[in-house]
Amino acid sequence: MTNADKLKELAQTSPYAGCTANAPMAFVACYRKECRMPEYAPIDLSASVENLLLEADELGLGAVWLGIAPLRDRMDKVREVISIPEELEAFAIIPCGYPVQIKNQQNHYEKERVHFVE
Numbered sequence: 001m002t003n004a005d006k007l008k009e010l011a012q013t014s015p016y017a018g019c020t021a022n023a024p025m026a027f028v029a030c031y032r033k034e035c036r037m038p039e040y041a042p043i044d045l046s047a048s049v050e051n052l053l054l055e056a057d058e059l060g061l062g063a064v065w066l067g068i069a070p071l072r073d074r075m076d077k078v079r080e081v082i083s084i085p086e087e088l089e090a091f092a093i094i095p096c097g098y099p100v101q102i103k104n105q106q107n108h109y110e111k112e113r114v115h116f117v118e
């Protein structure tokens with residue numbers, strides 16, 4: 001999706017999607033409602049979004065995961081903006097572009113949250 005007007009509309013589909021308005025493009029990751037194992041769809045899509053983020057980074061691009069599913073109101077808004085066919089569901093928006101700044105990586109590691117079992 002590269003249409004500037006649609007990107008601005010997508011930016012309104014969640015309170016945390018504002019960065020989409022200024023991005024040159026965005027992916028909207030969707031899953032098929034009637035896939036082989038629908039229970040696993042969010043897990044499969046999470047892995048694919050993560051892979052997309054890693055590849056964007058590898059290419060020197062900036063991208064961010066904007067959560068849409070499982071919140072029905074966000075999913076319906078995204079469907080409306082980009083006319084997603086009935087058989088698909090919107091999962092996440094991933095705006096992508098050349099980063100205006102590189103922030104230092106944050107370290108969220110908390111040793112006490114890792115449990116080792118011998």
Ligand SMILES: Cc1cc2nc3c(=O)[nH]c(=O)nc-3n(C[C@H](O)[C@H](O)[C@H](O)COP(=O)(O)O)c2cc1C
Nearest residue numbers: 014015016017019064065066067068105106107108
């Ligand atoms: C499931 C999921 C949903 C997210 N939704 C949003 C979002 O709506 N808006 C946003 O700006 N970032 C969103 N993010 C990105 C995170 O806020 C954050 O940028 C990312 O996890 C990296 O955090 P870090 O830089 O602190 O390590 C989401 C991340 C995940 C995993």
